[in-house]
Amino acid sequence: MSEVHRFFFPFTGKVKTQLKIVKKKDGSTGLIKPSNVKKFEKEIRKHLSIAFPTELRPLHGYIEFTLNHYTKYKRDSTGLLVPEQYAQFDLDNLLKTVQDCFQPYKKKFTKYNEDGTAKKTEKGNVSYEWIELEAGIISNDKFVYRDASNWIPVESKEDEGIEVFIRLMEEKELFKVIIPCGEIKNYKINY
DSSP: OOOEEEEEESSOOOOOOOOEEEEOTTSOEEEEOOHHHHHHHHHHHHHHHHHSOGGGOSBOSEEEEEEEEEEEEEEOTTSOEEETTGGGOOHHHHHHHHHHHTSOEEEEEEOBOTTSOBOBOTTSOBOEEEEEEEOOSBSOGGGEEEEEEEEEEESSGGGOEEEEEEEEEOGGGGGSOOOOSSOOOOOOOOO
């Protein structure tokens, strides 16, 4: 039987996770994370550092990553259930943001010459290197072979949160096709 690790974060992912395009001091264009995303990631990492000891990190193997997002609901004009905070709801981006928090925590440091000046790249930019400050629950999201994000409607604010399951899969499971439950209607796409 496969080993499953469960993490529950008692808060919701009400963050816009798109990167912002900005102009740098040198006139070039760059991307930055919005401050609410950084705050959200910091909170996730804080919970992970308490819940999962570093001596057990990283989990090694084929990984299935499942995220359940519990939020209050309302009904739209057609009567369907939708998240109460629908404008800020994007499961795909939330899954990616949370998945990133399970990877190692790295920080960018400037490289220096022996005389104390910053090293430069061939293009004349300051040279950096990434240093791992804390091991991740997973070593790299390239080992995530199955992932899913699900919305679960709840009645009260107290039940809201984000639940993550990480399951170590057996190699033979990679060869099994995943077929959803229900009556299958086939469509042929012509070229």
